[in-house]
Amino acid sequence: MQYAYSIFISMFLFSCSTLEYGLMIESDIEKDGNAQEILDQLNDLELKKGKVFVFSNKQDGLWQFVRVNDEEKHMRDQEVQVFDLVDGENNIYAFGRIFGDEVNNCTGKGYSFNTENFPEYETYFFMIAEPAEREFIGRYFNCYKEVHLTEEGFFYIKDNPRSRFKLDWILNR
Secondary structure (H helix, E strand, O other), X not given: OOOHHHHHXXXXXXXXXXXXXXXXXXXXXXXXXXXXXXXXXXXXXXXXXXXXXXXXXXXXXOOEEEEEOOEEEEEOOOOEEEEEOOOOEEEEEEEEEXXXXXEOEOOOOOEEEEHHHOOOOOOEEEEEEOOOOEEEOXXXXXXXXXXXXXXXXXXXXXXXXXXXXXXXXXXXX
């Protein structure tokens, strides 16, 4: 019994170290110090062409990873990240990582879009959100959803993250 406390503390510390989205990890923006560069691209008509912008608006206080095509970035809530757009098929996937496994994505496969289906757009905008809580095996379970937005919707939500928004701004309903 004297070792039970030590074993419990050791297990707790080990489990915390495996939560890669935990509170101790810096986001890629914090590590790279490129927040102003991202905002400059977002606000310049020429620099934002051929880009995918992602805004995290999850309201859960946790961090997540976002993968656009093959590029993965670590984000915290209320951050904007930028990725290069690929001509043709693009994939966006938001997730957490626990014990090395990718978890917390609502669909398990993310969202795919083809630039040919949106010929009027040169820049693509997404929000990572947590849908309203839903019942999952007797308890509440939240997950990450990739929401494809119009430019107007993206900027409104970025500036007013806790506000309601128009359904017309969502392109992947």
